Amino acid sequence: MEDLKNLPTLTRKDFVSSQEVRWCPGCGDYSILAQAQKTMADMGIPREKFVVVSGIGCSSRMPYYVNTYGFHTIHGRAPTVATGIKVANPDLNVWVVTGDGDSLSIGGNHTLHALRKNIDLKILLFNNQIYGLTKGQYSPTSELGKKTKSSPYGSVDYPLSPLSFAAGAGATFIARTLASDPVHMGEVMGQAAKHRGVAFVEILQNCVIFNDNAYGELTEKETRPERILQLEQGKPLVFGKDRKKGIRLNGLTPEIVELGDDVKESDLLVHDAGRAGLNYAFLLAEMESPFPIPIGIFHREDRPTLDQMIHAQVAQARKALGEGDLMKVFRSGEVWEVA
Amino acid sequence: MKKDIEELQDVVIRFAGDSGDGMQLTGTQFTKTTAVLGNDIATLPDYPSEIRAPQGSLAGVSAFQINFSSRDIRTPGDDPNVLVAMNPAALKTSLKDLVEGGILVINEDAFNAQNLAKAGYATNPLEDSALSRYLVYRIPITTMTVSALKDSGISKKEMDRSRNFFALGLMFWLFQRPMDITVEWIRKKFSKDKNIAEANVLALTAGYNYGENAEVIKKHYRIAPAKNVPGTYRNITGNEAAALGFLTAAKLANTPLFYGSYPITPASDILHELSKHKNFGVLTLQAEDEIAAMGATIGASFAGLMALTGTSGPGLSLKSEAMGLAVMTELPMVIANVQRGGPSTGLPTKTEQSDLLQAMYGRHSECPLAVVAPATSADCFQMAVEAFRIAVKFMTPVIYLSDGYLANGTEPWRIPEIDSLPKIEVKHPTDPASFKPYARDEKTLSRPWAIPGTPGLEHRIGGLEKLNIQGTVSHDPANHDVMMHLRAEKIERIADHIPLQEVFGKPEGKVLVVGWGGTYGAITSAVEELQKEYSVSSIHIRYLNPFPKNLGEILSKFETIIVPELNLGQLAHLLRAKYLVEAISFPKVQGQPFKIREIIDGIKKIMETKGGSSWKI
Structure with a gap:
């Protein structure tokens, strides 16, 4: 116990780098950066054990601002570099910072496989539904018909739900939060940080320049209670200004119901992120208007991670065969002597 | 009976x-x-x-x-x-x-x-x-x-x-x-x-x-048995020899080997072989695609391992962008490219040497890295070790350029004594006071290999241009100029640390046959035959970027330079560009290796057109 007392206690400031932060004034990324730094400080892990890896885009500048090891890679490829780092040294705490274009368009394949393989990475997806750094083209999460510089007549692309994608890929931790809600974001990040396995957190983040107010309904005081469904473990799915609305299952289909004499809370779907399988996570992820947008932890499960299994195989091989002997391998098969 | x-x-x-x-x-x-x-x-x-x-x-x-x-x-x-x-x-x-x-x-x-x-x-x-x-x-x-x-x-x-x-x-x-x-x-x-x-x-x-x-x-x-150099022998394919070479390099560096790869003919056997040797601490990752394999290799290098990826031509194309990141971040790693017939899917199971220019230049911008090429199936072992030796010493990606002929062909390999091979020195800085991410070694111009987990050395790297010495992001015009030259100069300086080019035959004469890669056997046997009548020597270049320091001087000692290659003249092109010599290409692109006789006939024909009857000895 004595050792525990001597552990250095870190604060958010220890994770602030000397680099000037260069996001636009009012950008949602500032709040995400602050919560990420705070979450890292709270983990009780020395600073040098963290590696923050990113791709390309506004969000991906984040590693420069966090005083840990960091790697600003290339467009879409952050999960691949992060995988190499984590597999090489599972002792490191590896975070991936990415955006909707980076992770779901150019890097979709890597996101899919990082999730599928359950690599112990914490993936923060900053979803602002726009390409910001290239100055405003529609992204794979932009709504159909969106007018942008590259779609002056409206986009003809159907959007993708990042969390449906994560559920489809079999992610072991799936969550959503709002950049405008630091308390909720801090809680979700803290849970993601504790998860052993791949943690996929979609953060709804506002781009003030190219897509301002994309989430206005979800964040403004007046509309938020009607538009947000805050998930709480073990609690029924209730929302609304006076918390009189709920989500009930009708067969396999969710429906909005008014609580009252006919419908009790006990009739509602109860939130359990630990349900077996991914149907429930998928159901939540597919909820869009007129349904409220769920935030919180959709799904979590424990499963051996890729990095664990790779190292376990090495350990097993060493146990079974002994430490590798090169000369023995050289001489395997038929050998002959020339005198 | x-x-x-x-x-x-x-x-x-x-x-x-x-x-x-x-x-x-x-x-x-x-x-x-x-x-x-x-x-x-x-x-x-x-x-x-x-x-x-x-x-x-x-x-x-x-x-x-x-x-x-x-x-x-x-x-x-x-x-x-x-x-x-x-x-x-x-x-x-x-x-x-x-x-x-x-x-x-x-x-x-x-x-x-x-x-x-x-x-x-x-x-x-x-x-x-x-x-x-x-x-x-x-x-x-x-x-x-x-x-x-x-x-x-x-x-x-x-x-x-x-x-x-x-x-x-x-x-x-x-x-x-x-x-x-x-x-x-x-x-x-x-x-x-x-x-x-x-x-x-x-x-x-x-x-x-x-x-x-x-x-x-x-x-x-x-x-009857052949009179080989005394020793213990086994039969080996080029891919097996390469895998054992990479394993050996990791041992010599006392650092675990990481192999990130996506299956592709004819390189997959390297993945198969290395996957067998987990008791050496080898970490193998079958990635979701070629790009992911390259990215993971970069990550593993950053984390301090002997990082390796392997592929063939189409995969090398896919890896190009990430190789640029490896050059920019100046991390040590080896990219094994086992060439096959191209372009595109081409002739997947047939051999060719047509990725040389891609290995040299196939990335956007000025993106220099080292290139080595084994000459025989058994030589794949030595050049695999050499690739890592250069990578670690110079903090650079190195392309190991093999081909389908070497990879799948076999020959006797004299088994080396591991203790007789020189160690590969790996240094990771630990002192925060003196650490600068892009400070350089005076001789090699390599930067320090600081790995995550080291207290006090937290730093950020990436694809954006780096400020000289400090390693932070810089868009300064003069700094970019300095960094472009430093990256090029670093690769050039490798020439001081590789063997001089040897000549097969007399060091000067009428004709010099220049080859590289898997054509060694056919060229050397052809030249040996021609030497009975003609003034012909040959050299086989195993270090392609940079070239050995004495290459220009050797070329200058011969009247005619002939370059047989399984491509349309890529090495000839490089020699012409760098040394301003009239290198005559003798190409073959049939997905098959040279026959000895084809080279003999080809060289004779070129000599005739150049008035070479006087070149008899």
Whole structure:
């Protein structure tokens, strides 16, 4: 116990780098950066054990601002570099910072496989539904018909739900939060940080320049209670200004119901992120208007991670065969002597 | 029956059959036994890219050629003296290569109307004079195998499948090889099904006994062991040698090996081999695609491992962008590219040397890195170690440029003593006070390899241009200029740390033949032959970027420079650009290696057009 007392206690400031932060004034990324730094400080892990890896885009500048090891890679490829780092040294705490274009368009394949393989990475997806750094083209999460510089007549692309994608890929931790809600974001990040396995957190983040107010309904005081469904473990799915609305299952289909004499809370779907399988996570992820947008932890499960299994195989091989002997391998098969 | 024995110096056998006939296995087994007998050997597997091409078709022919000798040989042989043809398609594709008077072993059971039609024979070549120039052994191999196995307790279909062992047994008898190594191998391979194992042994023995007893076969042959350099030898493919070289480099660096790769022909065997050696602490990752394999390799390097990825041409294209990141972040790693015929999917199972310019320049912007290329299958071991030695010393990605011919071909490898190999020094800084991410070593210009987990050295790297010394992001014009020159200069300085180029033959003269990669055997043998009459020397470049320091001087000592390559003149292009010499390209792009004779003829022809009769010695 004595050792525990001597552990250095870190604060958010220890994770602030000397680099000037260069996001636009009012950008949602500032709040995400602050919560990420705070979450890292709270983990009780020395600073040098963290590696923050990113791709390309506004969000991906984040590693420069966090005083840990960091790697600003290339467009879409952050999960691949992060995988190499984590597999090489599972002792490191590896975070991936990415955006909707980076992770779901150019890097979709890597996101899919990082999730599928359950690599112990914490993936923060900053979803602002726009390409910001290239100055405003529609992204794979932009709504159909969106007018942008590259779609002056409206986009003809159907959007993708990042969390449906994560559920489809079999992610072991799936969550959503709002950049405008630091308390909720801090809680979700803290849970993601504790998860052993791949943690996929979609953060709804506002781009003030190219897509301002994309989430206005979800964040403004007046509309938020009607538009947000805050998930709480073990609690029924209730929302609304006076918390009189709920989500009930009708067969396999969710429906909005008014609580009252006919419908009790006990009739509602109860939130359990630990349900077996991914149907429930998928159901939540597919909820869009007129349904409220769920935030919180959709799904979590424990499963051996890729990095664990790779190292376990090495350990097993060493146990079974002994430490590798090169000369023995050289001489395997038929050998002959020339005198 | 006592039969005559004839003494031969070298023999080239080609086993050819349908892809399902087990020709690669037959050839490999013959090779193993021949290697252990002490003959010098070189082999060439040649198979279609389909796993099971249409049965009996010309496209489905799979062949394995072995050259074995009592003297030092360097290639799998130009043309076979012995052809084993298991079906009409195999005969049709290979007969043109068989030397006049050569031995032709034919499975006559396969020469039915259906197979003849599939091979495009209007008439049965066994029944006309088409084969009169050869010593033909028509043997009902399938029938004899089935009859030998009638009491073996296996199905008719399985009996049929043993026919390649009958053919192998016959070849063992014909060239006086013992069967025990193959018998042992069969029993181990088929240990789960004793009936199959014993049936295969029986088929092998039946083939051997057929040679002994059949009246049509009058004699057999003896090839004395070669006089190789003393030592312990094994037979090895280039890909196996490379895998062992990478494993050795990790051992010499006392650092675990990471191999991130996506399956691709003909590089996959490196992944297979390394995946076996987990007890060396090797971490293998089969990535979701080529790009991911490259990214993971960069990540593993950043984390401090001996990071390796492997691929072939199309994969190298996909990795290009991430290789730029590796150059920008100046991290050590090796990219093994086992070349195949291109462009695009090209000829996946055939060899070519057409990725040289891609290796040199195939990235956007100024993106220099080191390139090395093994010259023989056994040399793949040494150049794999060299690739890592350069990578770590200079903090740079290094491309190891092999090819399908080296990768799948085999030759005897003299097993080195691991203790005799120089260590690879790995340094990771730990002192926060003196640490600057892009400070440079005075001699090598390499930057420090600071790895995550080291307290006080937290820093950020990435694809954006770096401020010299500090390593933070910089868009300063003058700094970019400095960094561009530093990255180029660093690669140039590798030339001070690699061996000088050696010359085969006299250091000056009329003609210099310049090669690189898997053409070493054919070029050297051709030049050796030409040297009897002409003033010809050759060099084989194993360090392609940078070139050895004395290369320009060597080139200047010859009147004519000829560059045989399995591409349309890529090395010739580099030599012309760098040394302003008139390098004459002698290309071949057929997916097949050079034959010795092709090079001899090609060089003679060039010499004639250049007035080279006066170049005789």
